[in-house]
Amino acid sequence: LITTATVIYLLLIRRRGTALLIFVAVAGGQLLSSLLKVGVDRPRPELVSHLVNETSLSFPSGHAMLSAVTYLTLGSLAARFLPGRTTKVYVLFLAVLTTVLVGVSRVYLGVHWPSDVLAGWCAGFAWAMLCWLVA
Template identity: 85%
Template sequence: MKNAANTLANWIEFPVLLAGLIIAGGLWGFEELMEVARATTPHAFDTEILLAFRQAGQPSDPIGPLWLEGAMRDITSLGSASVLVLITTAAIVYLLLIRRPGAAFLMFVAVAGGQVLSSLLKLGIDRPRPELVSHLVTETSLSFPSGHAMLSAVTYLTLGCMAARFLPGRTTKIYVLALAVLTTLLVGISRIYLGVHWPSDVLAGWCAGFAWAMLCWLAARALQRWRGQSDSV
């Protein structure tokens, strides 16, 4: 009995509890936002925030100086499929070179699975892009959830979690994870600024992305623990 209690205590650690809370919160938030996306008329929450990024009475003119619009286009590219594929491929190759095939496989499953999940969710909800303001970049896919927001969360958070495992000191670990979260947040905000997503699309993308990344991390952790126990038998 005591051994079983010790084993349970070893498994239920603060990072595991935090990951579980993120998954639960992400799923709950996504479900709530899905109701907003399925409504026949845009929610006031969506319209007010989207219009807040435009000059009053000028839905085609974003707020801020001209350079800010260019900066937002640059930031949004950090969540584009081509950039994320490049980053993911580079990370997988590096992990294979340092003989970390398990981590490389986790990276592939997390990002590829996130892409498939995002596409299925878009088809299932079938929400069109917002027409309330002009689009500052061209997009042709469905709107909910934001693929940029979701896949940025999956990719950068997975990279941050893996990098934190090899970095010394708590401060550097927190810095890397904070940088991953900040990049994800900036990408999502850029999608709203550019007028190609409702705010609820971006929030849903973050919810789904963080939940999926944490679920993959927990699965990898459980597999690592199981393999360690098997090797010791």
């Protein structure tokens, strides 16, 4: 929802390049996450009963990876245009905090090993930075 709203807004203000960057970053991150899951083929933990039902593979955590891709990309783009250092730090802090909370929730819900989440964060960060450098 946040990604779609941001892309539409950027298209409305005629920032097509930035809209494309966000779309490619998030869509590419989703594709990369799916490919990594199939490549690793790790089952979900069965130590505790899951608080939610998940049917996909475990490694890496897609939620952790996509939250890193989405929120770090959006946060870094927003920080680029915001005035003042305090505001920039605040927006980047919110992006990192949201990413961390999403990852921690996946372990709390019992649907991922901590290593799944850590791998998702690392892969998401790497993908977001690659997209940023290419842009």
